[in-house]
Amino acid sequence: MEPLIVTREIEIDAPAAVVWRFVATAEGMRTWWTMTRHVVLEERPGGRFELHVEFPPRVYVISGHVQTYEYPRTFSVTWREEDGDQGRWPEETLVTFTLSERAGRTRITVEHGGFERLPEAYRSAARDSYERGWTQEEMERLRTLAEQAVAEGAR
């Protein structure tokens, strides 16, 4: 299965110790997770993690566990979403924050991976942006077509 991963990075004019406080503590997360009314983060490997993110009219409940907690470099949590329409993702994805400091500035990389583990039905959020009367069956056909395209591209 081809890994499906989203990678984003940004450079921040602050030392890694400062950035870490925002990224990897519950108190810090509350400040930059706007649209989030509920944050739980137990700051240790195995600790509980939960966010309630609001994209009106929906609320996404994100839950998982801390996988890596290595100050001030690597913080990763498992990430499983749930919303009213789709129910809870049957599998977890993984979000990893990596901080690297140079001359007082910190480059932070977010990798959100493991999407390939989710069944197609849970990826149907893609429909929302362009949908007009799509059915799940049609999405399945679209998947067949897309995979066919991948196979043809590989040939």
Place this chain on the structure above:
Amino acid sequence: MARHSPYRAISDPTRRRILDLLRERGPQRAGDIALRFPRISRPAVSKHLRVLRQARLVREIAEGRERWYRLNPEPLREVYDSWLRQYETFWTERLQTLKQLVEADERTRRREERSDGASDRHPRDRD
């Protein structure tokens, strides 16, 4: 002319059925396709094929006097991948918010440090 978006092309149920037909039965002539949609006029079918062609979802192949239409599924990958793109946007926005907050906080901290340092070194300069 700008290439037409595959999103728009597949937003129409008839065009989705044309794509299904080409996937299931392989290349078809315009006439064959029109026969499958008896309730739709020939010109309307031609128009749908044109939209699909402009979105690169079908290719037209001329063979003698006949034109065959063949499915080209490649642009559908783009549509399908849009799911991941939502997360790209999501994380881009989150990181930008993080940057703004951390840097504002850091500026305040540095300013305070500087003024504390100045007063430590030059107590008599204070008003």
